[in-house]
Amino acid sequence: MIPLLLASVLAIICLVVVAGPLWRRQRTETRLPGEEPVDIEAALKAAYQEARTLKLELEVGQIPKGRYEEQLGSIRLRAAALLRRKEGLEESMKQLGDILEKEVRTFRERRRAIKGSVDCPQCGTKLGPGSVEHSCVSDTSAEW
Amino acid sequence: MADLGTMALIIAALLCCYAIAGSVLGARAGLPRLIDSARRAVYLNALVLAVATASLVSAFLAKDFSIQYVAEHSNRAMEPVYVWVAFYAGNEGSILFIALALSCLSALAVWKAPKEATILMPYASAIMMVVLFFFITVMLFLANPFATLAQAPPDGRGINPLLAHPGMFFHPPSLMTGLVAVTIPFAVVTGALLAGQTRDQWVDMGRTWGLIAWAILGVGNLLGSWWAYTILGWGGYWGWDPVENAGFMPWLALTAFVHSVMVQKRRGIFRLWNVVLVSAAFFLASFGMFINRGGPVPSVHSFGASTVGWVFLAFLAVAAFSSIAVIAWRYNKISSAQPLDSPLSREAAFLLNNLLLLAIALVTMWGVVFPLISELARGVTVTVARPFYDQINGPIFLALIFLMGVGPLLPWRSASPSDLRRSLLLPSLLALGVVALLALMGVSNWYALASFGLCVLVVSCVVREWVRGTLARSKQGHNLVASFVHLLGSNRPRYGGYIVHLAVVLLALGVTGSSFYSVQKDVVLAQGQREGVGKYEIEYVSSRVEHKPDREEWTANLMVYRGDRPLGAIQAGRTFYPEFRMSSTRAGIRSTPVEDLYVIPSEFLDDGRASFRILVNPLVMWIWVAGPVLIVGALVALWPDKGGVALSGRRRPEAAPAVGSAYSHEL
Numbered sequence: 062m063i064p065l066l067l068a069s070v071l072a073i074i075c076l077v078v079v080a081g082p083l084w085r086r087q088r089t090e091t092r093l094p095g096e097e098p099v100d101i102e103a104a105l106k107a108a109y110q111e112a113r114t115l116k117l118e119l120e121v122g123q124i125p126k127g128r129y130e131e132q133l134g135s136i137r138l139r140a141a142a143l144l145r146r147k148e149g150l151e152e153s154m155k156q157l158g159d160i161l162e163k164e165v166r167t168f169r170e171r172r173r174a175i176k177g178s179v180d181c182p183q184c185g186t187k188l189g190p191g192s193v194e195h196s197c198v199s200d201t202s203a204e205w
Numbered sequence: 206m207a208d209l210g211t212m213a214l215i216i217a218a219l220l221c222c223y224a225i226a227g228s229v230l231g232a233r234a235g236l237p238r239l240i241d242s243a244r245r246a247v248y249l250n251a252l253v254l255a256v257a258t259a260s261l262v263s264a265f266l267a268k269d270f271s272i273q274y275v276a277e278h279s280n281r282a283m284e285p286v287y288v289w290v291a292f293y294a295g296n297e298g299s300i301l302f303i304a305l306a307l308s309c310l311s312a313l314a315v316w317k318a319p320k321e322a323t324i325l326m327p328y329a330s331a332i333m334m335v336v337l338f339f340f341i342t343v344m345l346f347l348a349n350p351f352a353t354l355a356q357a358p359p360d361g362r363g364i365n366p367l368l369a370h371p372g373m374f375f376h377p378p379s380l381m382t383g384l385v386a387v388t389i390p391f392a393v394v395t396g397a398l399l400a401g402q403t404r405d406q407w408v409d410m411g412r413t414w415g416l417i418a419w420a421i422l423g424v425g426n427l428l429g430s431w432w433a434y435t436i437l438g439w440g441g442y443w444g445w446d447p448v449e450n451a452g453f454m455p456w457l458a459l460t461a462f463v464h465s466v467m468v469q470k471r472r473g474i475f476r477l478w479n480v481v482l483v484s485a486a487f488f489l490a491s492f493g494m495f496i497n498r499g500g501p502v503p504s505v506h507s508f509g510a511s512t513v514g515w516v517f518l519a520f521l522a523v524a525a526f527s528s529i530a531v532i533a534w535r536y537n538k539i540s541s542a543q544p545l546d547s548p549l550s551r552e553a554a555f556l557l558n559n560l561l562l563l564a565i566a567l568v569t570m571w572g573v574v575f576p577l578i579s580e581l582a583r584g585v586t587v588t589v590a591r592p593f594y595d596q597i598n599g600p601i602f603l604a605l606i607f608l609m610g611v612g613p614l615l616p617w618r619s620a621s622p623s624d625l626r627r628s629l630l631l632p633s634l635l636a637l638g639v640v641a642l643l644a645l646m647g648v649s650n651w652y653a654l655a656s657f658g659l660c661v662l663v664v665s666c667v668v669r670e671w672v673r674g675t676l677a678r679s680k681q682g683h684n685l686v687a688s689f690v691h692l693l694g695s696n697r698p699r700y701g702g703y704i705v706h707l708a709v710v711l712l713a714l715g716v717t718g719s720s721f722y723s724v725q726k727d728v729v730l731a732q733g734q735r736e737g738v739g740k741y742e743i744e745y746v747s748s749r750v751e752h753k754p755d756r757e758e759w760t761a762n763l764m765v766y767r768g769d770r771p772l773g774a775i776q777a778g779r780t781f782y783p784e785f786r787m788s789s790t791r792a793g794i795r796s797t798p799v800e801d802l803y804v805i806p807s808e809f810l811d812d813g814r815a816s817f818r819i820l821v822n823p824l825v826m827w828i829w830v831a832g833p834v835l836i837v838g839a840l841v842a843l844w845p846d847k848g849g850v851a852l853s854g855r856r857r858p859e860a861a862p863a864v865g866s867a868y869s870h871e872l
Contacts, residue, residue: 068212071256075216075249079223082241103321103405111471114617117696120677121670123616123628132618 101147108140207272210260210351214344217253217304220246221338225331232327232400240327247315247330250337251308258305261298261350265291271357274298274350280363280784282754290373291364296498296513297350299381303494304340306382311337314389314414322393322410329396336388339520347513363755366782366789372432376425380452383422384490387455389414390462391487391528394480398531403538405473412466413843415483419459420839426452427832438790438805440725440820442828443716445594447573451493454573457566458486461559467698468552471617475556476539477532482559484528489566491521496573547619554612561605568597595720603655606713609706610662613670632665656717660710667703693841701842708835711827718800718824727807729816735766739821741802742766746774748815757781759809761817765795765802777804777817801825 112133119129227243230236261274265288270276278294279287293302311333318326344350390411397407429449430442443449462482468475495517532539545552572589579587614620614628640658648654671689678688693700728736730745737743744764751758760778764771777793795802800823807816 064206064209064212067209068216071213071253072216075220075246075253078249079220079242079245082238082245085238085241099321100404100406107405107470107473111617114471114696114699117674117699118616121673123614123620123624125624 101143101150105140105143105147108136108143112136112140206260206264206267206269207351207353210257210264211345211349213253213257213260214341214349214351217250217257217308218338218341218345220250220253221334221341224250224334225338228327228331228334232324243327244315244330247308247334248312250334251305251312254301254305254308257351258292258301261301262288262292268361269357270359270361271353272350273352273354276354276358276361278361278364280361280755283361283364287364287369290368290377293377293381294364294368295350297344297348297352299377299497300340300344300348301350302378303381303385304337304344306378307333307337307340307385307388310382310386310389314393314410319410321406322397325393325397325400325402325407327396328399329392332392332395333388336385336392343513343516347516363782363784366756366780366785366787367436369789370432370436372428372435376428376432378425379421379428380425383418383425384452384455384493386414386418386421387459387483387486387490390418390483394483395528395531398480398535398539401535401538403476403535405469405476408466408470411479411483412463412470415459415462415466415486416839416843418486419456419463420836420843422452422456422459423835423839424832426456427828427835431829434825435792435794436789438792440723440792440803440805440818440822442719442825445569445572445589445591447496448493450569450573451496454566454569455486455489455493457562457569458482458489461562462486464555464702465559468555472543472552474543474545474552477536478556478559480532480539484532485563485566487528488521488525489570491517491524492570495521549615549620549622549625551612551615551617554608554615558605558608558612561601561608565598565601565605568601569594599652602713603652603659606656606659606663606709609709610659610666613666613703613706628666628669632662632669635665636662650721653717653721656713660713660717663706663710667706670703671700697844698842701838701840701844704838704841705835706838708831708838711831711834715824715826715828715831718827719822722823724821726819727816728819729810729814731812731814736819738802738819739800740767741772741821742768743802743804743817743819745815745817748809748813750809755782755784757783759806761793761804761806761809761815763793763804775802775804777806779806779809796826798826799823 115124115129115132115136118124119126124132224243224246227239227246231239231241231243261272264272264275265279266285268275268279268281274295274297275291278291278298283291291298293299311330314333315326315330318329322329393407393411393414397403397411426449429452433444433449434440434442462479465475465482466479469479495514498514498517545556547553572593575589576587579585610632611625611629614625616624636658639661640654643654643657648657671692674692674695675685675689678691679685681688683691724739726736726738728743730736730743732745732747735742735744742765744766746762746764748759748761751760758778758780760776763775763777765773765775773795775793775795776791778791779788780791781788790805793804800821803820803822805818805820807818809815
């Protein structure tokens with residue numbers, strides 16, 4: 062009887078723990094097709110490590126100064142290209158964020174104009190037609 | 206306890222199914238909540254299997270002989286300290302141990318997964334859970350450690366005498382954990398292919414887990430050798446037994462992988478090769494578990510033999526087929542078009558090292574399967590013994606040691622022959638000097654001379670780089686010690702690897718010394734009589750017999766002399782276990798850095814005399830010293846990099862500057 066009870070408790074614990082995330086608010090993850098910042102960061106990290114190893118090889122006498130300069134130059138070029146791509150990606154992400162933010166605002170204003178007043182989906186506060194810039198504690202525009 | 210254990214196994218099986226389905230569906234349908242939930246199932250599996258393990262251990266402690274496994278592997282006379290060993294002494298318990306180890310490693314891998322591996326992790330954890338599900342299913346249907354007897358016997362059979370040894374607390378767990386740990390890098394790599402992450406997203410995580418599995422497996426093999434040396438009573442430490450080979454082959458493939466993955470990390474090449482290597486390591490580990498459990502070839506490790514071998518063979522076949530299918534599916538994306546820049550480069554040295562390691566693995570594999578093939582094809586039972594392995598693997602090992610010396614001298618991308626000649630000059634002169642000295646001292650065996658010379662070459666190459674690097678750093682104002690520490694910290698994978706190379710040199714010294722210069726003598730001595738072996742004289746002083754409930758122990762007290770000078774007393778024993786009709790020996794060993802004096806009592810005669818086998822094994826101590834050095838090297842290689850990159854590669858939030866800004870000053 063006791064083993065059965067213990068096993069039941071174990072099963073219930075498992076059920077509760079596993080089911081936990083399923084009851085949480087759905088957070089949609091949008092992934093842009095193509096290159097991601099994390100890939101560029103990894104490539105930059107690799108370039109940095111390559112430069113460090115190259116310096117080490119120079120210090121322990123495995124490569125002459127000339128070849129060190131030549132290879133470091135090519136790593137620098139690669140790193141600069143990666144940084145440019147990273148900046149470009151960050152810029153386009155920012156622009157995308159701005160567009161999304163703008164669309165969300167337009168949508169909210171349009172809905173308010175139609176209904177007159179709405180409840181804030183985060184905190185439940187009644188919002189009148191004029192309260193465009195309402196912000197509540199749990200408000201995260203990312204979830205919109 | 207039996208009911209709780211069985212129910213825990215059922216819950217674990219259900220959790221596995223949920224984790225597999227949840228991970229894959231969540232990843233395919235883009236449902237992060239489902240992936241999160243499946244991840245929790247992975248964590249919970251470790252907890253549930255720990256409950257199953259606790260049930261079995263407590264059944265041993267309570268001497269609950271109604272459980273068949275407890276009755277077969279313990280008795281009332283067994284000392285409580287051996288409960289841990291009895292837990293995995295048989296097939297059923299060892300599978301439970303393997304499942305527990307895999308569940309814990311899987312939970313750790315999922316928990317510490319780096320940011321770069323986010324997309325591949327659901328697939329990787331699904332693969333880990335598939336493997337875990339296999340072990341749990343085998344336990345539930347074919348080898349249940351909680352199976353009960355209709356009537357509990359008054360006492361159990363007892364633990365296998367060969368297992369009642371301190372080495373057994375660590376050797377089987379580390380070997381089994383090492384074999385099953387290979388699942389993690391395999392799952393990471395295959396998960397990446399399934400997720401379409403065919404570039405280098407898995408490299409950091411795959412390397413970390415490959416290195417962890419490699420270190421655990423290496424230590425397991427070394428502990429096994431130590432156990433064999435001290436208890437099996439034949440004076441050796443490695444007999445090329447099929448079960449020993451089963452642990453050695455995946456270790457060789459992993460050694461190749463941990464070298465080759467550095468080329469992918471550094472240069473972005475060898476992608477396909479690395480996938481093949483890690484898959485090969487997984488197959489060899491699975492093959493090892495099949496050999497352990499199936500007992501298709503005769504082995505001294507018969508305690509793990511069972512009838513579930515065919516299930517493991519079927520699992521191996523399915524795993525191999527699936528993995529080959531995945532590699533074929535992604536072949537075009539993972540094959541690298543970029544060639545090697547030069548045949549004289551570090552990358553090329555790594556490739557050659559890989560080929561040599563795989564050659565040893567293949568030769569060993571052939572030695573393991575040849576008796577099976579012979580029996581199936583011709584009905585003739587043959588045994589492949591040590592001379593076969595020594596003759597073929599010996600020269601390949603020497604080539605590997607040579608490469609261990611030359612490889613670190615080569616820079617990445619390309620080296621000029623003149624640079625290499627200059628770098629090799631001093632180490633080669635030192636090596637030749639030592640060889641000449643040894644030849645003058647009377648060492649005439651070419652293999653031994655070559656091995657000692659190559660060992661000197663490796664050490665001098667490593668020391669040369671450390672000295673030059675330390676001096677270069679000391680010019681920046683640090684003292685020599687700080688400069689050396691800074692040098693080691695500047696490239697931990699590289700210098701951790703060099704420390705491991707030193708461990709391999711120690712191993713090579715021990716193996717060479719004991720293989721070529723061991724002296725053996727069989728003697729029969731009356732009490733008070735002396736016999737000379739090498740420069741030692743052994744006196745048989747006295748003996749005693751102890752009758753215990755489950756065994757009879759004979760102990761011989763011996764005194765060791767050099768000339769007339771006493772060096773100390775040693776004890777050697779022999780124990781007979783009537784229940785098992787088995788004897789075990791305890792060698793009396795006097796160990797020094799130069800040589801071991803090793804005494805095994807063969808027989809205690811009725812007239813008071815005793816027969817002994819006495820050996821002088823040169824340099825064996827260095828084999829055991831290699832173990833801790835290997836662990837230190839692996840830890841250095843695994844240690845988080847500067848700038849807060851953790852074990853997994855995840856960057857600590859407070860130390861996470863944008864990569865560009867953090868590194869730009871270095872570039």
